[in-house]
Amino acid sequence: MSERTLVLIKPDGVRRGLIGDVIARIERKGLTIAAMELRQLDAETAKTHYAEHSERPFFGELVDFITSAPLVALVVEGPRAIEAFRGLAGLTDPVKSAPGTIRGDHALEIGENVVHGSDSPESAAREIKIFFPDRF
Numbered sequence: 001m002s003e004r005t006l007v008l009i010k011p012d013g014v015r016r017g018l019i020g021d022v023i024a025r026i027e028r029k030g031l032t033i034a035a036m037e038l039r040q041l042d043a044e045t046a047k048t049h050y051a052e053h054s055e056r057p058f059f060g061e062l063v064d065f066i067t068s069a070p071l072v073a074l075v076v077e078g079p080r081a082i083e084a085f086r087g088l089a090g091l092t093d094p095v096k097s098a099p100g101t102i103r104g105d106h107a108l109e110i111g112e113n114v115v116h117g118s119d120s121p122e123s124a125a126r127e128i129k130i131f132f133p134d135r136f
């Protein structure tokens, strides 16, 4: 059974030239890219996407960062795609992420951790609708 997940290559990943690296890992794993777009988020879209964190102390910084420059949004598809991509990404804290993961290989700061991946089927459905409202 195939599943879809929303992946973001965040502004730090785009700025640092990591689009190709992230896409290569997705493809090497056997996952499929079903949609992809380079875009810069406005604050409203960013707040909707990260609504679950609206009461957290880092929310303002998170919104400022994710809207600071273009990102790449992808819909990634495959068997257990949500869990599969979270495995490729590593843990939220890049220092605790194992080498071999995207965050473990490329980042040091929690606030600039290169990628986002949906964390549940409900999140994936909600987030895909935000980024690709007419496509799925």
Ligand code: RTP
Pocket: 053, 058, 062, 091, 092, 110, 111, 112, 113, 115, 116, 117, 118, 119
């Ligand atoms: P994401 O949603 O971006 O894929 O990351 P995640 O699931 O691994 O982590 P989550 O708990 O959803 O947090 C969203 C993003 O907020 C930033 N964050 N900062 N300063 C902090 O303690 C803190 N905690 C989280 C991170 O950039 C994280 O990716």
Ligand code: MG
Pocket: 117, 119
């Ligand atoms: Mg999250």
